[in-house]
Amino acid sequence: MKKVQGNDSFQRINYLHQVSKYMSMKNPALSSYYGNLIVSIAKKNVLKIHPDIKRQMCKKCRCTLIHNVTGKMKIRNKNKLKFVVWTCSICKTERKLPIDKNKDHTLWVDKPEAVVEIIN
Numbered sequence: 001m002k003k004v005q006g007n008d009s010f011q012r013i014n015y016l017h018q019v020s021k022y023m024s025m026k027n028p029a030l031s032s033y034y035g036n037l038i039v040s041i042a043k044k045n046v047l048k049i050h051p052d053i054k055r056q057m058c059k060k061c062r063c064t065l066i067h068n069v070t071g072k073m074k075i076r077n078k079n080k081l082k083f084v085v086w087t088c089s090i091c092k093t094e095r096k097l098p099i100d101k102n103k104d105h106t107l108w109v110d111k112p113e114a115v116v117e118i119i120n
């Protein structure tokens, strides 16, 4: 059976993300701590954090963003382009993600050509 490289690290990142999300409602500082752990594990093991996890984190304080709890989500227009703007309520950092419907904003990992091999 083939092994997935960095499998136990991925499991740890998954667990820490869940704890971070749960803690962001009660203790945002602890949520940031777990977010920082996720980034340091990924860096140490040279792994990429899944975009779904990465986009839920504040890029500065690494707290998990939840609308009306630890952050604010707005849809903003700029030069006929639409963006989702997340503002962290702890450090006030903004993060813009494009959502224009005329362009293809599908993530690489969601595309069929991203799957090279399926390991059971």
Ligand SMILES: [Zn+2]
Pocket (backbone or CB within 6 Å): 058, 059, 060, 061, 062, 063, 088, 089, 090, 091, 092, 093
């Ligand atoms: Zn922040």
